[in-house]
Every structure is written in C-alpha cells, then in structure tokens.
Amino acid sequence: MNEALLADLLRVLDIAVVERLPNSLYHLVTPAPAWLAGAFEEKATGSQRSLGATLPFLDHFLDQAGAAWNRAPDGKAESGPFAATIGGEDVLLRATAITMQARPLLIIERLTGDADTRPILQKAREHLLDREQLARQAGAVHAPAAAIDKAIRDLSEFEFEGDVAAVISRLQQAGRALQGAIAPLPVPAPKGRRTSIH
Amino acid sequence: MIQKKICMLGGFAVGKTSLVARYVSSIFSDKYLSTVGVKIDKKQLNVDGKDVTMMLWDIYGQDDFQTVQPSQLRGMSGYLLVVDGTRRATLETARQLQAKATEAVGPVPFILLLNKLDLAAQWEIDEPAFFKLVEDGWRVVRTSAKTGEGVEEAFELLARAMLR
Numbered sequence: 339m340n341e342a343l344l345a346d347l348l349r350v351l352d353i354a355v356v357e358r359l360p361n362s363l364y365h366l367v368t369p370a371p372a373w374l375a376g377a378f379e380e381k382a383t384g385s386q387r388s389l390g391a392t393l394p395f396l397d398h399f400l401d402q403a404g405a406a407w408n409r410a411p412d413g414k415a416e417s418g419p420f421a422a423t424i425g426g427e428d429v430l431l432r433a434t435a436i437t438m439q440a441r442p443l444l445i446i447e448r449l450t451g452d453a454d455t456r457p458i459l460q461k462a463r464e465h466l467l468d469r470e471q472l473a474r475q476a477g478a479v480h481a482p483a484a485a486i487d488k489a490i491r492d493l494s495e496f497e498f499e500g501d502v503a504a505v506i507s508r509l510q511q512a513g514r515a516l517q518g519a520i521a522p523l524p525v526p527a528p529k530g531r532r533t534s535i536h
Numbered sequence: 537m538i539q540k541k542i543c544m545l546g547g548f549a550v551g552k553t554s555l556v557a558r559y560v561s562s563i564f565s566d567k568y569l570s571t572v573g574v575k576i577d578k579k580q581l582n583v584d585g586k587d588v589t590m591m592l593w594d595i596y597g598q599d600d601f602q603t604v605q606p607s608q609l610r611g612m613s614g615y616l617l618v619v620d621g622t623r624r625a626t627l628e629t630a631r632q633l634q635a636k637a638t639e640a641v642g643p644v645p646f647i648l649l650l651n652k653l654d655l656a657a658q659w660e661i662d663e664p665a666f667f668k669l670v671e672d673g674w675r676v677v678r679t680s681a682k683t684g685e686g687v688e689e690a691f692e693l694l695a696r697a698m699l700r
Contacts, residue, residue: 394576394591402607418605419573430572459601460570463548466599467568470623 345369352448357441358407362390362397364444373448376425395420396433396444403435403444410437419449430454469524476523483520487513537580539589540698541611542691545604545637546618547629548597551651554681555618556594559691564682571596574608583695590695598629606640614645614698616690621650621678624660645697646675649690653680 345368348355354374356364364387370378377392390397399417406413417433430449437443447453490506490513498506544552553571557563560577575594580587593612596602609615617634620626630648637646648669650661669676677693679686 394578395574398576398611401610421571421573421575454572456570456572459572462601463570463597463599464568467549470625 352450354446356387356389356444356446358400358403358444362388364389367441367443371448373424373427373429374446377422392424393420393422393431393446395422399433399435403433403442406435407437407442410440410442413437419455430456473524476520479520479523483516487517537587537589538699539591540613540695541591541593542694542698543593543595543609543612543615543637544618545595545615545630545633546597547620547623547626548599550597550618550620550623550626551679551681552597552616552618553594555616555649555651555679555687555690556592558681558684558687560592562684564684566682572602579691581692581695583692583699586699588695588699590691598633604633604636606636609637609640612637612641612644614647614694616694617646617648619648619650619661621652621659621661622655627661627665645694645700647690647694647697648674648676649679649686650676651679651681653678653685654682 348368349371352371352373353368354370355367357367359365364378366378366387377389378387395417399415399420402415402417406415413436415435419430419432421428421430423429432447432449434445434447435442436445449455490509493506494510544556546552548570549568553569553575554564556577557565560579571594573596577592577594579590579592581590582588593608595604595608598604615637617630617637618626619630634646637644650666652659666676666678675693675697677686677690679690681687
C-alpha cells in the first residue's frame with residue numbers, strides 16, 4: 339500500500355495521525371480529515387501545530403501517553419471518548435498513543451456510527467428517567483391502595499345482608515383486582531416521597 | 537494566570553452540562569442530552585484580584601452504564617458535586633462520588649449543588665436533609681441552571697476555596 343493510498347484511507351475513516359513534538363506542538367503525519375483541520379492552530383514554524391486550544395483534553399492525556407511512549411515499542415494508551423466542539427460542531431473523539439519508528443504518535447479518531455455510543459446511552463438514560471418517574475407515580479398509588487385494602491378487610495369483619503353484602507362483595511373483588519394490578523409496580527422507598535438524611 | 541482543573545461530578549441527568557453551559561455561555565436548553573466521555577470548557581474570572589482560568593471538566597454522569605474513572609479526576613483542584621433536587625437517589629450517587637474523589641485526589645475543596653431549584657415544588661430533598669448536609673460540613677448551594685440562580689455564586693465560591 340503506498341503512502342498516498344494510506345493517507346486517503348485514514349482520512350475516509352476519520353482518523354488523523356499526529357506526532358508529538360516538544361512545547362505542546364504536533365506535526366501532522368497524515369493529512370487532517372476536514373473535521374480536524376479546524377482544530378489546528380498553525381504556528382509560524384511551518385508544519386508544527388497546536389491543538390491545546392480546541393482539544394484541551396489532549397494535554398491531560400499526554401501524561402498517560404508519555405508513559406506509553408516510554409514503553410516503546412509496545413506501549414499503548416487509549417484515552418477513552420472525549421467530546422470537543424470544532425467549527426461549531428460537537429464531535430466525539432478518542433486518542434491512542436503509540437510509538438512507531440521511534441516517533442511518539444497520537445492517533446485521533448472521530449467516533450461515528452456504531453462507535454458513537456451517545457444515541458444508545460441517551461435512550462437508555464431516558465428509559466431510566468421514565469422508570470424513576472413511574473416509581474414515583476407508583477409510590478403515590480401504593481399507599482392509598484393499601485388503605486383501601488385494609489378498609490375492605492375491616493368491613494369484611496362485619497355481618498351484612500342483602501344489597502349491602504352484595505356491594506361489599508363487589509368491593510372485595512375490585513380490591514383484589516387493584517392489588518393484582520399494582521403488584522408489579524415498583525415499591526416506593528420506605529421513607530415516602532421526601533427524604534431525610536441520617 | 538492561575539489555572540485550575542474543576543470537575544463536574546454527579547449522577548446522570550442532574551444538570552452538570554447545563555450548569556456549565558449556563559456559567560460559561562449563559563445559555564440553557566430544556567432538552568436532556570446525555571454526556572458521553574469528557575468535555576472541557578474554559579472560564580476566566582477574577583477572584584479577589586487574582587486572574588484564574590477554570591478548566592471545567594464536564595464528566596459523564598455516573599450510572600450503571602458509565603463509571604467515573606480516578607484517572608479523570610487526577611490533577612483537579614476542586615469539584616462541584618451535582619444533585620437533582622427532584623430525585624433523591626442522586627444524593628446517594630453524589631456521596632459515592634465524593635468518596636471516590638477523596639480517594640483519588642485527597643481532600644480538595646468541593647461544593648454540593650442542589651440543582652433544579654426552578655422545580656422546587658417537586659423536590660424530594662427537603663429542608664432537614666439540606667441542613668443535615670450543612671451540619672456535616674458540606675458547602676451546599678441551591679442552583680437552577682434554567683434560571684441561573686446560584687450558579688455564578690457556586691463557581692466563585694469554589695474558586696475562592698481553591699485559592700485559599
């Protein structure tokens with residue numbers, strides 16, 4: 339594979355490779371994908387560029403990266419996802435530090451498609467919030483339902499006849515149905531709706 | 537120029553990102569957008585004659601899907617522990633994160649933000665709970681990222697505590 343083809347491939351894959359230079363500067367090893375080009379501040383020294391202003395997370399990651407570079411050639415460190423706003427667009431990125439041909443490199447990937455977990459986590463957390471809301475609503479139902487159940491049981495202690503007995507019987511059936519319906523709902527916290535701290 | 541790293545810690549959907557957006561850009565959106573990974577914003581301020589650049593690390597909310605890593609806390613000078621006043625479970629998450637932060641970086645200054653003050657009628661964390669936190673020695677500020685109430689005060693309070 340020739341160099342030009344490799345560079346094109348990396349650009350299409352939203353991957354940039356930069357070499358770490360002294361003084362918080364970087365040298366682009368491969369052409370920058372369009373989304374990253376806006377992140378570089380060109381310096382007077384030609385190919386040396388700064389990323390700290392738009393990607394301050396990288397400065398923090400350099401500690402871990404430095405440890406990986408010191409373990410060359412096998413050292414490798416991954417940053418985990420980090421977000422940045424480049425050219426007004428929010429992008430999710432990940433950096434990997436490796437050493438190749440004795441050069442300390444950072445591979446900066448833009449996480450898109452399946453690698454961008456934001457939509458999945460968004461849905462999951464929205465479901466969790468819905469469940470919490472359901473638990474709060476269930477908490478509001480459980481207490482009065484238990485009171486109704488107790489009242490029906492208290493009524494059952496007495497002897498009734500005729501229409502009243504029929505009404506009590508219907509109440510008992512409805513009470514059992516209510517208890518069955520709310521049984522699967524989340525049980526409220528023992529302290530009730532508001533909390534105190536001990 | 538003094539530079540300080542400050543982390544926003546708390547459960548998910550407590551308003552960490554909204555608090556940063558309110559403080560840095562004076563904006564608020566009602567739409568909940570889950571944070572993945574870390575996002576860093578900067579804010580410059582003058583505290584008692586000292587120019588400070590606050591590097592605000594908005595770290596994803598801790599839950600079953602994502603756990604805050606000690607490496608992300610390294611180097612922080614202080615942190616804001618955010619609780620959603622309408623969800624009492626987020627206070628327990630905050631306590632866990634406070635313990636984790638202390639273990640990771642030692643006893644650095646922090647402030648607990650009881651957020652979503654604009655929804656005070658729906659709060660599950662009541663006055664006795666609030667005063668218990670204060671009695672425990674925690675600095676607590678009630679905030680609303682939506683209205684901005686308490687937000688600037690909280691960040692500046694933390695900045696002062698870090699510079700002391």
